[in-house]
Amino acid sequence: MQACLVAALCYVAAKLGGALIITVPQTLWPLWPGCAVLVAVLLVSQRKSWPFLIPAGLAGFVLYDLQAAVPIASIAWLMLADIAEIFVTAWGVSSFLDQPRLDSLKAFAKYSIFTVFLGPLVTSSIGIQALNGDKWISWRINFLSEGLAFLTLTPAILGWVGQFRARPRTSRTFRLEAAVLLSALVTLCYGMFVARETRVPPALLYSLVPFLLWSALRFGSTGAATSASIVALLSIWGALHGHGPFTETDPVNRVFSLQLFLLFTTVPFMLLAVLVEERKGQEAELRESEERFRLTADTTPTLIWMSGTDRLCTFFNRGWLNFTGRRMEEELGDGWAAGVHPDDLNRCIAVYYKAFDSRTKFEMEYRLRRYDGEYRWIVDYGVPRFESNGTFCGYIGSCIDITERKLSELSLRELTGRLIHAQEQERARIARELHDDISQRMAFLQIGLEQFEQGVPGLTSNNRKELNNLVKVASEVSSDLHSMSHQLHPARLDLQGLVAAMGGLCRELNSQHELRIKFLHHDVPAQIPGDVALCLFRIVQEALRNVVKHGKTTEARVELFGEGDGISLCVSDPGAGFNAEGAQGKGGLGLVSMRERLRLLGGDFAVESEPLHGTRVRVRVPLDDDFLRDKAASKQSKASA
DSSP, X not given: OHHHHHHHHHHHHHHHHHHTOBOSSSOBOSOOOHHHHHHHHHHTSOGGGHXXXXXXXXXXXXXXXXXXXXXXXXHHHHXXXXXXXXXXXXXXXXXXXXXXXXXXHHHHHHHHIIIIIIHHHHHHHHHGGGOOSOHHHHHHHHHHHHHHHHHHHHHHHHHHHHHHHHOOOOOHHHHHHHHHHHHHHHHHHIIIIISOOSOOOGGGGGGHHHHHHHHHHHHHHHHHHHHHHHHHHHHHHHHHTTOSSOOOSSHHHHHHHHHHHHHHHHHHHHHHHHHHHHHHHHHHHHHHHHHHHHHHHHHSSSEEEEEOTTSOEEEEOHHHHHHHTOOHHHHTBTGGGGGBOHHHHHHHHHHHHHHHHHTOOEEEEEEEEOTTSOEEEEEEEEEEEEOTTSOEEEEEEEEXXXXXXXXXXXXXXXXXXXXXHHHHHHHHHHHHIIIIIIHHHHHHHHHHHHHHHHHOTTOOHHHHHHHXXXXXXXXXXXXXXXXXXXXXXXXXXXXXXXXXXXXXXXXXXXXXXXXXXXXXXXXOOSSOOXXXXXXXXXXXXXXXXXXXXXXXOSEEEEEEEEOSSEEXXXXXXXXXXXXXXXXXXXXXXXXXXXXXXXXXXXXXXXXXXXXXXXXXXXXXXXXXXXXXXXXXXHHHHHHHO
């Protein structure tokens, strides 16, 4: 059944082409629709049906040729030319285009190569053997007639069939607009090319431009091809009957001028239509991508925001809006800042602006007001967005509620503080026991041994030697206990202050390990809170202990100085060093203890080290406002006195 319909359709197409032929002085046809129609049918059909459809279409051509009394030899040449053209065009387009749709410049270029150039080139070279007259004229006219048919009729058929299969839900207004366009174009072309027997002024041809633009911009390649087909058929019909602008007495010039007019009328508007469809496709993909992003963003449990190149926010996902309990209009721009805790706002804005200006990613923590009025801690990760050509287009960020983690960290910090405090208390107790009790006992033992030696006159030399060794051991143990007592709890720190305690520690290590330590200090307050002084002393103690164990050097440097609202400390050595980046999170208990002590005081801790380039431990501890106020009041009272 399908083959019969194709045969009938090809016969009608050939009949239409025969009605457009000029046979004086030689056979000329401005546009041959036969192969263009058959190729369109093949492209919208499955390839497995081609072995049946191609013979059926060729049979329709042969039936028309026989009725037109075309010689058998000419029919054979024409069939050979048609078979070659159908193979080149249908096979080429179906092989190099995923689907026969002219919706991109790339697809239109592939289509044109096979249908407008290669196919007409093959059929013109073979078909001229069946034509009489000037071969070059026949080849040129035939080439343009086949190309024009593939530029107009084939895209129109492909477009209408594609729309019919897709069954788009077009509005009634859209259908009415298409009907008005086609009616106006047919009326204009009929009045210009068919109804007028006198020569049409060339300027009147420009009246077609608005309608062709209308069809290309609103209806794409299907509309442009359909409009071009109407113009082609009516202009050719008028030219054959001596109407319209193409009425030269020489038929060859008339046909050639008409073909050039149709060619330069069709190609620009087809290109425009293809570009419009490509742009619409890109916009549709962009809308679909945005819809997918919004769907993903609204269903994800995280809070997502986006900003433009002016730093102002342009989007918040449903999670953010549900969290804050505010409308999108209230959050856009810089409205989101109203929900940030006042104590965190300036820091939050500073981090965002700094990252924005440098086009770098950032991470920050701040408190955001929830819909119930409670401030929740969130961590915000922001990354810059760039287009495919590298153009900066803003930032995108995601936020996670970390309040529970913050509470856990606070509990852990409090526990760590209590453990460190308990450790220091236990150290102080043990130090007192060693100093006040055990050291006294060892001193009593040493004195007793010395008195025993003096009170027993009959001791042999060996016994006296052994007794002297015991006295010496008791003295060394007493000295070690005294040193251990000072290491466990530096009494000098409580009695003489931080500077004196650090100086004593440096001298002690110098004498014990031959480590030359240069101790520098300036602007250190005479009175420092006990927890701050103890923290700094422990850090110096641990850092110098690491120098002794791992530094492989005999030099070290300790710098302690005041800085207005805080105290800074730097312990450095030119020794072996280590890879500080690789050791992040892998440090021993000494580094962990330093960090935890400083964290309890809100201080800053940094380790700078490289293999073979030494190590620098930098510390800064802020002094609280009460201490600074007391210090300022003390200075003022001394000055007034």
